[in-house]
Amino acid sequence: MIRASIFCLAAALAPPATAQSIAFAQAPEQSSGVGTGPDIETAIRAARAECVAGGAYAEDCLITAACDNAGWSLDVFAQHREGLHWHELFCGFSDEAVARAVGETVCNPAHRPYLIECAVVQIWDRDGNPQMEW
Numbered sequence: 001m002i003r004a005s006i007f008c009l010a011a012a013l014a015p016p017a018t019a020q021s022i023a024f025a026q027a028p029e030q031s032s033g034v035g036t037g038p039d040i041e042t043a044i045r046a047a048r049a050e051c052v053a054g055g056a057y058a059e060d061c062l063i064t065a066a067c068d069n070a071g072w073s074l075d076v077f078a079q080h081r082e083g084l085h086w087h088e089l090f091c092g093f094s095d096e097a098v099a100r101a102v103g104e105t106v107c108n109p110a111h112r113p114y115l116i117e118c119a120v121v122q123i124w125d126r127d128g129n130p131q132m133e134w
Helices: 002-013 040-053 096-106
Strands: 021-027 031-037 062-067 072-080 085-093 115-124
Touching: 021 040, 021 085, 031 040, 040 062, 062 085, 072 096, 085 096, 085 115, 096 115
Parallel strands: none
Antiparallel strands: 021 031, 021 062, 072 085, 072 115
């Protein structure tokens, strides 16, 4: 009975069989890339390749986030009151509503009063398709 319960719990927590991986690469002040694939290594290679295609050297394209089960992902732009700015990347959320809620929480000025700007700038679905047009 215990073995059956453990198996059921593991099956419930396991990512779907068709889960896709996603990775994000950034070369500060140069380029960035997003890559997807059937496994994390493929996603990382694809993210770096897109970053390089944007004009950066491969060694400058740092992997800043990656999820083996992509789920819903988001990119948050943040700017400190002293001028520094950056992107924060999150992945693996169960649905779009959860991803948006995380973005709202990350950008809540009560939590980060030192930011003069903070916004969700992109959301990707489970297949790595961007949901926001620019």
